[in-house]
Amino acid sequence: MIHPMLGEAWLAMGANRLRTALTMLGMVIGVGAVVIMMAIGQGAQYAVQQTISTMGSNLFIVLSGSFTTAGVRSGSAGAPTLNVADANAIAELDGVVNVAPTHQGTRQLVYGSQNWSSQVIGTTPEYLDARAWNIVNGAGFGDSDVRSATRVAIIGKTVAENLFGDDDPVGKTMRIQQNPFIVIGVLGSKGQNLDGRDQDDTVIIPLTTAQRKVFGTPFLGSVRMIMVQAESAETMPRTMESVTSLLRQRHRLREGVPDDFFMRNLSAAAESEAETTRTMSILLGAIASISLLVGGIGIMNIMLVSVTERTREIGIRMAIGARQRDILSQFLLEAVMISFAGCLLGLLLGLAIALAINAFTGMVIVISGSAALIAFVVAAGVGIFFGWYPAQKAARLDPIEALRYQ
Amino acid sequence: MVQPVIRVAGLGKSYETAAGLFPALKGVDLDVRPGEFIAIMGPSGSGKSTFMNLLGCLDTPTVGDYFLAGENVAHMDKDALALLRNRTLGFVFQGFNLLPRMSLQDNVALPLVYAGVDRETRQAKARELLAKVGLGNYAESLPNRISGGQQQRVAIARALVNEPRLILADEPTGNLDSHTSEEIMRLFEELNGEGITIVLVTHEPDIAAHCKRQVRFLDGQIVSDQLTTGDSA
Numbered sequence A: 001m002i003h004p005m006l007g008e009a010w011l012a013m014g015a016n017r018l019r020t021a022l023t024m025l026g027m028v029i030g031v032g033a034v035v036i037m038m039a040i041g042q043g044a045q046y047a048v049q050q051t052i053s054t055m056g057s058n059l060f061i062v063l064s065g066s067f068t069t070a071g072v073r074s075g076s077a078g079a080p081t082l083n084v085a086d087a088n089a090i091a092e093l094d095g096v097v098n099v100a101p102t103h104q105g106t107r108q109l110v111y112g113s114q115n116w117s118s119q120v121i122g123t124t125p126e127y128l129d130a131r132a133w134n135i136v137n138g139a140g141f142g143d144s145d146v147r148s149a150t151r152v153a154i155i156g157k158t159v160a161e162n163l164f165g166d167d168d169p170v171g172k173t174m175r176i177q178q179n180p181f182i183v184i185g186v187l188g189s190k191g192q193n194l195d196g197r198d199q200d201d202t203v204i205i206p207l208t209t210a211q212r213k214v215f216g217t218p219f220l221g222s223v224r225m226i227m228v229q230a231e232s233a234e235t236m237p238r239t240m241e242s243v244t245s246l247l248r249q250r251h252r253l254r255e256g257v258p259d260d261f262f263m264r265n266l267s268a269a270a271e272s273e274a275e276t277t278r279t280m281s282i283l284l285g286a287i288a289s290i291s292l293l294v295g296g297i298g299i300m301n302i303m304l305v306s307v308t309e310r311t312r313e314i315g316i317r318m319a320i321g322a323r324q325r326d327i328l329s330q331f332l333l334e335a336v337m338i339s340f341a342g343c344l345l346g347l348l349l350g351l352a353i354a355l356a357i358n359a360f361t362g363m364v365i366v367i368s369g370s371a372a373l374i375a376f377v378v379a380a381g382v383g384i385f386f387g388w389y390p391a392q393k394a395a396r397l398d399p400i401e402a403l404r405y406q
Numbered sequence B: 001m002v003q004p005v006i007r008v009a010g011l012g013k014s015y016e017t018a019a020g021l022f023p024a025l026k027g028v029d030l031d032v033r034p035g036e037f038i039a040i041m042g043p044s045g046s047g048k049s050t051f052m053n054l055l056g057c058l059d060t061p062t063v064g065d066y067f068l069a070g071e072n073v074a075h076m077d078k079d080a081l082a083l084l085r086n087r088t089l090g091f092v093f094q095g096f097n098l099l100p101r102m103s104l105q106d107n108v109a110l111p112l113v114y115a116g117v118d119r120e121t122r123q124a125k126a127r128e129l130l131a132k133v134g135l136g137n138y139a140e141s142l143p144n145r146i147s148g149g150q151q152q153r154v155a156i157a158r159a160l161v162n163e164p165r166l167i168l169a170d171e172p173t174g175n176l177d178s179h180t181s182e183e184i185m186r187l188f189e190e191l192n193g194e195g196i197t198i199v200l201v202t203h204e205p206d207i208a209a210h211c212k213r214q215v216r217f218l219d220g221q222i223v224s225d226q227l228t229t230g231d232s233a
């Protein structure tokens, strides 16, 4: 039964090509918009996921200073309240995997005639473990380098490219604040972080060397920041609590006295960022779906016109034995075919535009099979939903009335 | 006694109009036996088309009974009526009523689509019937490419495609010139010769003379019912 009907639906669509094409255009735009929005939305989600995975998992940082009631950090300009001994004490706590006291700032790097400004991080070897950051060329420094404040450096990919060009940086000497440092390793690439900062534009040196030679802190042994890696996401809040009570105890803060440090859960911040992109992605898809709805209304409109125009044809078909359900399926099929054809074209158009966006702007896009599948299911659904009323109207016509229609 | 193809008893049809209920058909009784060839005559507005639409299962009566091949049609649902229109009878209209976008062959084959017949059989059958009505060479033509007389032949072929035992025709020659009308009537005579029962509406005595029996309507009632006499032919 469906087979001859397909041919007839095709004929009917061909009978008024311009009208069919315009009706289809509504679906093309609707599906195209959904495909593009989903590609961009999923691309953004993917990019955030990628960035989060480069950060390292279950991390939080303890920062020197405190929040005033107005929420402004105070004390950071003064003497740092944290020190290396605090970090060592935290490392002894249950549920703590890695602890890395750090001191960082932007400094000018010089190699030969090349200059490059970069973020310099003074820290301990645990920093790389916490951030799951590997060395692709050369080696890292050890605890002995931290103890004896050697002038060694591990550099990121961006630094390697800009300062050393085609040279192999390992074994070369560069200067930071006039002090010569031997490059002993090159880090694997991590790309941008959530704030859009290039994580590969980094130099990592032993904490003690940084304090003495690069940042010149007057309070030896003090640090502005301690990075802590917890065992798991579940144990993180408990670990943060025990760090708080440990530090309060060590800093001899009596009850009622505010903390002289504060903490930030990096993993939670990342998760909320991911949640934001996910919401944005859904929102984009939802907005695009509205154009699909408009396309569907276009189909309904044209099918209503078609039913009226073909009233006499419907009467003839009924007179020679078409049942109500035959007429219903004929018009429904037509609506679904228009919807499907529009969907197919929209899919191709959407893909082409998404790829063009990627090619011209470098924006990450993700094209998933599920998006295409959803588009097709929606198209069939739109065809049936918006085709139903006109088809029903056709099927319910009275044969005599329909035959008399001029 | 042979079962009548059509038995109509006290059949009435009233239309709802702005002026109230209008009785177009008032208690009609008629038996049509297999193989009969009947002309329904009468002035315009006498209820002929109303009657034919009821016989053709296109409409349902207000009162009375209609037995088609022994079954009471009067209270059947729409799908059952569609089935009867498709299998049991063939209807021929004054205005031919072919679908303009379809080839003649597809037009003739259309009832078979609704009968669920496969494509090969449909096409073979349609070609066979087009040949029978003398249009074998026009299978792929569109209806607007052929004359009115030829279109009516195609319509007759379509009415015959499901091999019904009954053909109903409401003024089948109403839009045709007298020469073409004669040809169409000869085709009906031929079909009747093959045993098909035919009931047709006409107000032309020349046309009615081809039929074996003439039934006359006036104001929604049958006023005369007689066999065609030799001298009026």
Ligand SMILES: Nc1ncnc2c1ncn2[C@@H]1O[C@H](COP(=O)(O)OP(=O)(O)O)[C@@H](O)[C@H]1O
Residues within 6 Å of the ligand: B015, B016, B017, B022, B024, B042, B043, B044, B045, B046, B047, B048, B049, B050, B051
């Ligand atoms: N759908 C309708 N609504 C109202 N009146 C109708 C309708 N169809 C037919 N009639 C009236 O019924 C009467 C019989 O019509 P009809 O059966 O078409 O007559 P005939 O075919 O003999 O000319 C006419 O008076 C006509 O106006």
Ligand SMILES: [Mg+2]
Residues within 6 Å of the ligand: B048, B049, B050
């Ligand atoms: Mg009439």
